[in-house]
Amino acid sequence: MPSTKKENQVTNLDAVVIGAGFSGLYMLYRLREAGLSTRAYEAAGGVGGVWYWNRYPGARCDSESIYYNYTFSEELYKEWSWTSRYPEQPEILRYLNFVADKFDLRKDIQFQTRIQSAHYDESSNRWNIRTEDGESISATYFITGVGCISTANIPNMKGLDNFKGDWYHTGHWPHEKVDFTGKRVGIIGTGSSGVQAIPVIAKEAAHLTVFQRTPQYTVPARNHPHTKEYIQQAKENFHEIKKTIRASLGGLPTPPSDRSALEDSPEVRQQVFEEAWKEGGPAILFSYADLLTNEDANETVSVFIRSKIREIVEDPETAEKLSPTYYYGTKRAIIDTDYFETYNRPNVSLVDVKKAPIQEITAQGIRTADAEYELDVIVFATGYDGMTGSLFKMDIRGKDDVSLKDKWENGSATSTYLGIATAGFPNMFMITGPESPSVLGNMPVAIEQHVEWVMDCIQYLRKHDIAAIEANADAEQAWSKHCRELADTTLYTKTESWYTGANIAGKARGFQIYVGGYGPYRDHCTEIAAKGYEGFSFITTANTVV
Numbered sequence: 001m002p003s004t005k006k007e008n009q010v011t012n013l014d015a016v017v018i019g020a021g022f023s024g025l026y027m028l029y030r031l032r033e034a035g036l037s038t039r040a041y042e043a044a045g046g047v048g049g050v051w052y053w054n055r056y057p058g059a060r061c062d063s064e065s066i067y068y069n070y071t072f073s074e075e076l077y078k079e080w081s082w083t084s085r086y087p088e089q090p091e092i093l094r095y096l097n098f099v100a101d102k103f104d105l106r107k108d109i110q111f112q113t114r115i116q117s118a119h120y121d122e123s124s125n126r127w128n129i130r131t132e133d134g135e136s137i138s139a140t141y142f143i144t145g146v147g148c149i150s151t152a153n154i155p156n157m158k159g160l161d162n163f164k165g166d167w168y169h170t171g172h173w174p175h176e177k178v179d180f181t182g183k184r185v186g187i188i189g190t191g192s193s194g195v196q197a198i199p200v201i202a203k204e205a206a207h208l209t210v211f212q213r214t215p216q217y218t219v220p221a222r223n224h225p226h227t228k229e230y231i232q233q234a235k236e237n238f239h240e241i242k243k244t245i246r247a248s249l250g251g252l253p254t255p256p257s258d259r260s261a262l263e264d265s266p267e268v269r270q271q272v273f274e275e276a277w278k279e280g281g282p283a284i285l286f287s288y289a290d291l292l293t294n295e296d297a298n299e300t301v302s303v304f305i306r307s308k309i310r311e312i313v314e315d316p317e318t319a320e321k322l323s324p325t326y327y328y329g330t331k332r333a334i335i336d337t338d339y340f341e342t343y344n345r346p347n348v349s350l351v352d353v354k355k356a357p358i359q360e361i362t363a364q365g366i367r368t369a370d371a372e373y374e375l376d377v378i379v380f381a382t383g384y385d386g387m388t389g390s391l392f393k394m395d396i397r398g399k400d401d402v403s404l405k406d407k408w409e410n411g412s413a414t415s416t417y418l419g420i421a422t423a424g425f426p427n428m429f430m431i432t433g434p435e436s437p438s439v440l441g442n443m444p445v446a447i448e449q450h451v452e453w454v455m456d457c458i459q460y461l462r463k464h465d466i467a468a469i470e471a472n473a474d475a476e477q478a479w480s481k482h483c484r485e486l487a488d489t490t491l492y493t494k495t496e497s498w499y500t501g502a503n504i505a506g507k508a509r510g511f512q513i514y515v516g517g518y519g520p521y522r523d524h525c526t527e528i529a530a531k532g533y534e535g536f537s538f539i540t541t542a543n544t545v546v
């Protein structure tokens, strides 16, 4: 790692990349390959992004391994072999370290460095960037690869400082093993992280109390090891896999059904859901075309999953508490290993904190409106300030010294052009930014598309001697409106979730994801570029806007 702490000196670069996860690593690689002087800045001590921090027990990916990786390099794809259908966090982290080593990326990553501010200077068309250590960097391009869900949400609960035991957030898990043996553990939150952690912690702890605000639909992952033959076949099918996932709606090869759930008789539908339940993973979500758009269709799958919960969970009262009522799939559709089964264990109990809210963390544990729970450890599986949280952690200022946070009114008026750029912030690119399809699919596929689009754009600017590119306000408004209109044709906006910002106290509500699917979105972005970056303005080297 180069030593770069140069007080009073300015490091001049072509491009600065924030983050060394899937986005940052690939962006860095492409910029460097194109001959741009580039450095990535990463707050963590190593590569990996969310996979560096999310080390909680049971953490694993919910996209199938053979698709949850880069496809830009056939050689890379063929050199790496995944061990199971849904890889665990340590394996994904090993993969990203392997990528960093293979392409010798580490030498251009400055670890343990948090970017404090990035201000655009209109007179020079450059970004002035400062680290928290006081280092100054000047760069033409400012590219964020900060992830969509990487800023931990630790609810502001009264009394946390008084707690005598240990507490952890799933997204900032210690590197050393947390030993739950013989401990009374409380876990708050039953999203993907809680659902993954609960069965694993329950096996170790003396007692696990789950504090649930909203019950979750979750379906079996049916994880299993991969055979050598299966992996070999995937490698042989590399080109086909790459082509299919890149054109798909959600970055996975299996297309969702084109049938309505309401076209089938109840008996046939039951059969379809049973088979999907057996197959596990995303099969249920993909079993009918209209589960996320039609309330009646959604009710059929919701009823089915609730019936499975009653079948699995022995205590009827617990089963009832675990049964969700919102539209299936409108919070992140979760897959699990033994989640509902875990509530049959004698050392696990479930507390409904919607009914009796948490009032205080005490020295001994958690006090809700109707009881006190003594605990040795509290695990916050309370999620993230999604989409904008990580961007707002930096003081990003564009033209006229306007901050991104102010422009987007703390998130309530978030608007972008294509989810990549935003008016008033020339030469700033967001990898999987708000209003891109990002989190509604298999992320590496979305990330590669953005990185490649940004790289092509930068090459175009350089070739045509253009100093800066900026999204036009009218194009941005039209894109935001289009995103909102599309979202309103679905059930997503009818449920409170981190997708809508509802999980963060005081955060403005808004659905900031493009729901039209990866493939159509890719085509649209490609067309915009082919039309000479329609909807963008160029600032020439003489500072004239064209």
Ligand code: NA7
Pocket: 149, 155, 170, 188, 189, 190, 191, 192, 193, 194, 195, 211, 212, 213, 214, 332, 353, 358, 381, 382, 383, 384, 439, 497, 498, 502, 503
């Ligand atoms: P999620 O999906 O946002 O889940 C967070 C959970 O924590 C969820 O059950 C929340 O209940 C609960 N929560 C949040 N704040 C509180 C408070 N104050 N009190 C009680 N319960 C609370 O985060 P995850 O980390 O599980 O998953 C994030 C994404 O990572 C996931 O979607 C995948 O894309 C990977 P709520 O449902 O809001 O009532």
